[in-house]
Amino acid sequence: MEDAETSFPQGFLWGTATAAHQVEGNNTNNDWWEWEHRVDSLCAEPSGDCCDQYHLYPKDIKLIADLGLQAYRFSIEWSRVEPAEGEFSQVALQHYKRVIASCWENGVQPIVTLHHFTTPLWVSTLGGWENPRTADLFARYCAKVAQFMGNDVARWCTINEPNMVSTIGYLVGQFPPGKRSRLARDAVNSVFCDAHAKSRDAVKSFSSAPLGLTLAMAEFQVDVQSADPDEFAMAHAKREQGFDGLETCFLESAIGDDFFGVQTYTRERYNAQGRMKPDPDARLTIMGYEYYPQALEATIRRAYIETRGVPIMVTENGIAVVNDQERIEYVDEALRCILRCIEDGIPVEGYMYWSLLDNFEWAYGYGPTFGLVGVDRETQERHIKPSAHWLGKVAQANALLPLR
Numbered sequence: 198m199e200d201a202e203t204s205f206p207q208g209f210l211w212g213t214a215t216a217a218h219q220v221e222g223n224n225t226n227n228d229w230w231e232w233e234h235r236v237d238s239l240c241a242e243p244s245g246d247c248c249d250q251y252h253l254y255p256k257d258i259k260l261i262a263d264l265g266l267q268a269y270r271f272s273i274e275w276s277r278v279e280p281a282e283g284e285f286s287q288v289a290l291q292h293y294k295r296v297i298a299s300c301w302e303n304g305v306q307p308i309v310t311l312h313h314f315t316t317p318l319w320v321s322t323l324g325g326w327e328n329p330r331t332a333d334l335f336a337r338y339c340a341k342v343a344q345f346m347g348n349d350v351a352r353w354c355t356i357n358e359p360n361m362v363s364t365i366g367y368l369v370g371q372f373p374p375g376k377r378s379r380l381a382r383d384a385v386n387s388v389f390c391d392a393h394a395k396s397r398d399a400v401k402s403f404s405s406a407p408l409g410l411t412l413a414m415a416e417f418q419v420d421v422q423s424a425d426p427d428e429f430a431m432a433h434a435k436r437e438q439g440f441d442g443l444e445t446c447f448l449e450s451a452i453g454d455d456f457f458g459v460q461t462y463t464r465e466r467y468n469a470q471g472r473m474k475p476d477p478d479a480r481l482t483i484m485g486y487e488y489y490p491q492a493l494e495a496t497i498r499r500a501y502i503e504t505r506g507v508p509i510m511v512t513e514n515g516i517a518v519v520n521d522q523e524r525i526e527y528v529d530e531a532l533r534c535i536l537r538c539i540e541d542g543i544p545v546e547g548y549m550y551w552s553l554l555d556n557f558e559w560a561y562g563y564g565p566t567f568g569l570v571g572v573d574r575e576t577q578e579r580h581i582k583p584s585a586h587w588l589g590k591v592a593q594a595n596a597l598l599p600l601r
């Protein structure tokens with residue numbers, strides 16, 4: 198008999214995720230490559246050969262299947278498909294068609310993201326995501342891809358975490374183009390919302406596969422010990438400022454979509470002074486995030502309410518740690534969050550662990566190890582971690598399992 202407390206609904210999709218620039222290697226024609234190679238680069242190291250997934254994808258996809266997982270979320274690199282304005286590479290399109298075919302041959306559903314942080318250099322030269330025309334250029338590229346792949350794609354994600362590109366790239370200045378302007382960030386947010394709507398229409402005219410947007414979401418908490426009402430109000434206001442600009446139009450843009458991609462790693466706490474640092478004795482991950490897998494419950498609930506009932510897919514959740522057992526504990530707790538949401542009637546359709554491989558973690562380089570699978574970057578050998586086997590067994594059981 199099935200135990201309602203520990204089993205997932207039939208058809209719940211288990212998978213793992215990557216992004217082109219973080220695993221493929223030598224994506225030399227986008228804004229990130231240029232950013233990594235600046236003399237005054239803020240990146241720990243360049244991406245280089247990465248995990249050479251551009252060539253090794255058949256092995257990686259077989260590995261996903263052998264582990265017992267059912268889906269692979271990866272991204273198509275716009276700068277490969279359209280290396281110059283209006284020039285579409287048939288070879289690049291054929292490559293991604295083979296990746297998708299390889300997924301199906303292995304019984305793995307391909308979940309394709311059309312933009313994951315990287316933008317072709319020629320688009321950045323035109324003003325990048327601050328330029329309203331970028332939404333149209335993006336939609337044209339999406340139409341090309343969708344026309345070429347048609348119904349071979351199981352699910353589409355239009356844009357990965359547009360709120361991170363806008364906030365970290367245009368407000369904080371740590372991602373390309375390195376701007377620090379609230380005005381620029383707000384402009385980029387609205388271009389991204391427009392791009393989501395236009396790319397959705399473009400894809401939908403060629404493919405009937407479910408489509409959604411993904412967003413970086415943290416649990417936002419107010420932490421005030423004092424009973425002072427002013428202090429309490431101030432902490433709430435600071436928390437609202439945390440939201441401000443991070444979610445703005447995005448949840449609204451997703452209303453009516455087929456699913457919504459929640460991507461959560463930790464919580465953010467606020468007091469009257471603003472965003473708090475984690476407590477001195479808090480458990481931290483390699484990213485410096487507080488270990489807080491419970492955050493997933495609040496973000497799923499918020500996304501479901503704010504999108505007015507769009508079904509949820511956890512398109513990213515994971516942890517960068519050295520001790521693999523901590524990864525298992527973290528994911529187990531995150532899965533319990535999903536079960537509680539499902540119990541309350543929220544349709545959560547699947548869980549994609551971030552990431553399949555230890556890979557290029559943007560400005561942090563190769564330091565943070567999120568992978569279920571380690572990579573020797575000299576030999577490109579893959580080393581399967583115990584957490585990968587554990588998650589594969591959980592997927593096969595479609596239920597929580599002991600933490601081993």
Ligand code: GAL
Nearest residue numbers: 216357358361413551558559
């Ligand atoms: C997300 C991003 C991924 C990955 C992950 C871990 O924000 O979409 O590309 O880097 O964070 O930090």
